[in-house]
Amino acid sequence: MSRFVRLLLWLLGRLPLRALHALGAGLGLLWLRAGFREARVAAINLRLCFPELADAERAQLLRQTLVETGRTAAELPWLWSRGAATLARAIRVVEGEALFLDAITTGKGVLIAAPHLGAWEALNLYLSRTAPVAILYRLPRLAWVEDLINRCRGRLGAEPVRAEAAGVRTLLKRLKDGGVVGILPDQQPKVGEGDFAPFFGHAALTMALFPKLAQRTGARVLYAWAERLPRGAGYAVRFADLGGAADAAAMNAAIEGLARACPAQYQWTYKRFGIQPDGALSPYR
Numbered sequence: 001m002s003r004f005v006r007l008l009l010w011l012l013g014r015l016p017l018r019a020l021h022a023l024g025a026g027l028g029l030l031w032l033r034a035g036f037r038e039a040r041v042a043a044i045n046l047r048l049c050f051p052e053l054a055d056a057e058r059a060q061l062l063r064q065t066l067v068e069t070g071r072t073a074a075e076l077p078w079l080w081s082r083g084a085a086t087l088a089r090a091i092r093v094v095e096g097e098a099l100f101l102d103a104i105t106t107g108k109g110v111l112i113a114a115p116h117l118g119a120w121e122a123l124n125l126y127l128s129r130t131a132p133v134a135i136l137y138r139l140p141r142l143a144w145v146e147d148l149i150n151r152c153r154g155r156l157g158a159e160p161v162r163a164e165a166a167g168v169r170t171l172l173k174r175l176k177d178g179g180v181v182g183i184l185p186d187q188q189p190k191v192g193e194g195d196f197a198p199f200f201g202h203a204a205l206t207m208a209l210f211p212k213l214a215q216r217t218g219a220r221v222l223y224a225w226a227e228r229l230p231r232g233a234g235y236a237v238r239f240a241d242l243g244g245a246a247d248a249a250a251m252n253a254a255i256e257g258l259a260r261a262c263p264a265q266y267q268w269t270y271k272r273f274g275i276q277p278d279g280a281l282s283p284y285r
Contacts, residue, residue, distance in 0.1 A: 018232025
């Protein structure tokens with residue numbers, strides 16, 4: 001199955017990025033019109049997080065969100081199969097690159113907080129070509145899916161690391177050795193592996209691992225994302241120093257600021273508030 005899907009990804013990846021983004025936009029609009037799960041979850045999240053918007057404004061943001069979600073899916077064959085030189089040309093802008101390069105030279109380790117914003121797979125490929133990087137990931141349910149993802153993400157040199165005890169030890173070692181570690185910090189952890197902290201004014205179970213890694217290693221913390229440019233023009237990789245990640249609340253506040261600046265490209269289709277404190281019901285039920 002893994003070989004078959006890789007072949008399919010390669011074939012789809014022969015299409016121009018602009019064509020894939022157009023296909024993805026159509027896919028997202030189909031999800032919206034058919035009332036698929038992605039559209040329902042995104043509508044709930046936008047209602048929770050942007051209560052100040054008028055209904056018409058929120059409906060427009062929902063439409064834009066589904067378009068960008070479709071593009072996120074459709075661009076994967078291109079990002080996972082194209083050569084390094086082609087991918088490098090697709091990175092049109094690198095904002096704050098000096099922050100990243102200077103952080104590497106300190107030798108104290110660099111901890112990259114990469115929210116579900118824009119094309120995080122494009123960001124992974126940029127990081128891989130710039131420095132040795134370890135990427136934390138949650139174990140998929142199917143072994144062939146793990147094999148596929150690790151092959152695609154690791155083909156330019158990234159080191160995929162499982163989100164488990166042995167993986168955490170690996171991340172600690174990489175940071176203490178002055179390496180680069182990338183983590184999606186807004187992925188909801190399991191109960192007992194995180195803390196509740198405000199996110200857009202609502203309690204969100206937030207991973208405790210990222211702040212703990214920062215505290216234990218003294219690594220430089222940077223936030224990074226790859227904004228998708230219009231009309232398939234490529235990507236703008238951006239780095240920002242937002243004051244580190246002292247705790248879950250500080251980390252969520254930083255991510256919220258980034259999501260507000262580019263709301264349509266944030267992953268609102270994810271059940272970010274699925275686990276609530278004190279046994280409260282999930283808003284998605």
